Amino acid sequence: MTNRIARKQWGASTECIWGGEPEHKPLGATMMPIFQGATFAYETLEEWRAVGAGEQSGHIYNRNTNPTVAVFEQKVAALEGAQAATSFSSGMAAISNTLFALLKSGSRVVTVRDIYGGSNLVFSEFLPRFGVDVVFCDTDDEAAIRKAIAAGCDLLYLETPTNPTLKVLDIQALTSLAHDAGAVVVVDNSLAGPLNQRPLQLGADIVVYSAAKSLGGHADVMGGVMCGDRQRVEQVFHFREINGACLEPMSAYLLMRGMQTLELRNSRQNDSAMRIAGFLESHPLVERVFYPGLACHPGAAIALRQMSGFGGVLSFSLLGGYESVRIVLESLQLAHLAASFGSVSTHAGAPCTTSHIEMSAAERTAAGIPESLIRYSVGIEDVTDLIEDLAMALDRVSAAIPKSA
Numbered sequence: 584m585t586n587r588i589a590r591k592q593w594g595a596s597t598e599c600i601w602g603g604e605p606e607h608k609p610l611g612a613t614m615m616p617i618f619q620g621a622t623f624a625y626e627t628l629e630e631w632r633a634v635g636a637g638e639q640s641g642h643i644y645n646r647n648t649n650p651t652v653a654v655f656e657q658k659v660a661a662l663e664g665a666q667a668a669t670s671f672s673s674g675m676a677a678i679s680n681t682l683f684a685l686l687k688s689g690s691r692v693v694t695v696r697d698i699y700g701g702s703n704l705v706f707s708e709f710l711p712r713f714g715v716d717v718v719f720c721d722t723d724d725e726a727a728i729r730k731a732i733a734a735g736c737d738l739l740y741l742e743t744p745t746n747p748t749l750k751v752l753d754i755q756a757l758t759s760l761a762h763d764a765g766a767v768v769v770v771d772n773s774l775a776g777p778l779n780q781r782p783l784q785l786g787a788d789i790v791v792y793s794a795a796k797s798l799g800g801h802a803d804v805m806g807g808v809m810c811g812d813r814q815r816v817e818q819v820f821h822f823r824e825i826n827g828a829c830l831e832p833m834s835a836y837l838l839m840r841g842m843q844t845l846e847l848r849n850s851r852q853n854d855s856a857m858r859i860a861g862f863l864e865s866h867p868l869v870e871r872v873f874y875p876g877l878a879c880h881p882g883a884a885i886a887l888r889q890m891s892g893f894g895g896v897l898s899f900s901l902l903g904g905y906e907s908v909r910i911v912l913e914s915l916q917l918a919h920l921a922a923s924f925g926s927v928s929t930h931a932g933a934p935c936t937t938s939h940i941e942m943s944a945a946e947r948t949a950a951g952i953p954e955s956l957i958r959y960s961v962g963i964e965d966v967t968d969l970i971e972d973l974a975m976a977l978d979r980v981s982a983a984i985p986k987s988a
């Protein structure tokens with residue numbers, strides 16, 4: 584299947600629909616069919632051999648490649664402006680396969696403390712067993728990150744904005760330093776998503792995603808993807824095809840179906856999150872709102888430079904501590920009390936139930952995550968309904984804990 588190569592630059596929404604799609608799909612299909620099956624058959628041994636040897640295009644076995652999965656990968660690469668992409672069974676598979684494929688014993692990694700909990704464990708629990716040296720810097724201390732990179736760095740691993748307090752790192756500045764040190768730069772862009780932030784354009788080498796978040800957008804499918812230059816993608820693909828964390832064809836189909844509306848969902852979620860952040864900021868029970876689109880956010884200036892939208896995830900801390908959090912979360916009618924973000928439906932939770940469940944209360948406090956924090960991932964519902972729902976839930980706190988109001 585040939586790709587749509589000769590084309591002009593498209594807008595984001597057109598790219599979401601047509602980007603990476605083959606010119607002609609099998610039997611005139613308009614949606615890429617789901618090639619469900621573990622293996623592919625050949626009529627002649629010579630053809631089978633040639634495909635297996637990579638001399639001819641085709642597919643042999645789903646752990647290696649699959650036509651539906653391949654279109655998903657092309658679609659992400661097109662959106663990201665990357666040479667190539669390869670996919671995985673989950674975001675953590677994308678992250679761990681990328682790291683294990685690129686690092687070796689003696690490699691030195693620089694990263695920050697506020698990265699996703701699972702990624703943190705790959706760096707703190709597993710990679711050191713194989714002789715990889717990992718330096719965790721304080722996310723707020725750019726001078727410390729710069730110093731750690733300058734002291735020797737083979738791989739810089741960034742996540743921005745971070746979860747759950749939406750700290751912002753300067754991708755361009757840190758990437759440039761890391762390149763001076765000879766490092767490869769990997770950015771987990773799951774929270775911002777490909778339309779709000781383009782790490783490759785800011786100089787990064789590799790972008791990784793949990794596709795279960797905004798790419799899929801409906802909280803109904805797991806998947807992961809990494810993209811970058813062809814050579815590194817090949818290197819990571821080879822590790823994955825042998826180690827086996829492949830994306831299922833049905834999952835690839837669901838992800839592509841979701842991606843077609845990414846731009847619509849993304850604009851709605853950006854706008855709604857901004858309005859909700861403004862509402863919360865002026866509410867007497869809210870202690871602090873964490874959203875990079877707010878002028879008071881410490882990373883606002885960098886965010887304005889490197890993001891074209893601030894995303895659908897925000898968090899806020901409440902007066903009245905954990906009890907207020909419990910009342911608000913259990914009162915919300917238009918939010919799933921559930922992990923994850925980036926879905927069409929609003930999700931809300933507390934760090935002690937979602938992103939930082941592995942940490943103790945003391946560790947969360949030390950990491951700057953208040954126990955009175957709520958993470959709120961805005962869906963595509965009408966924003967007036969969401970604000971009304973939040974106002975109602977906050978009123979219950981005022982009623983239950985009158986002194987804090």
Ligand SMILES: *Cc1c(COP(=O)(O)O)cnc(C)c1O
Binds near residue numbers: 676773806
């Ligand atoms: C969810 C998430 C991951 C992990 O992805 P899974 O698909 O759950 O394995 C990694 N990084 C970030 C920023 C995430 O939000």
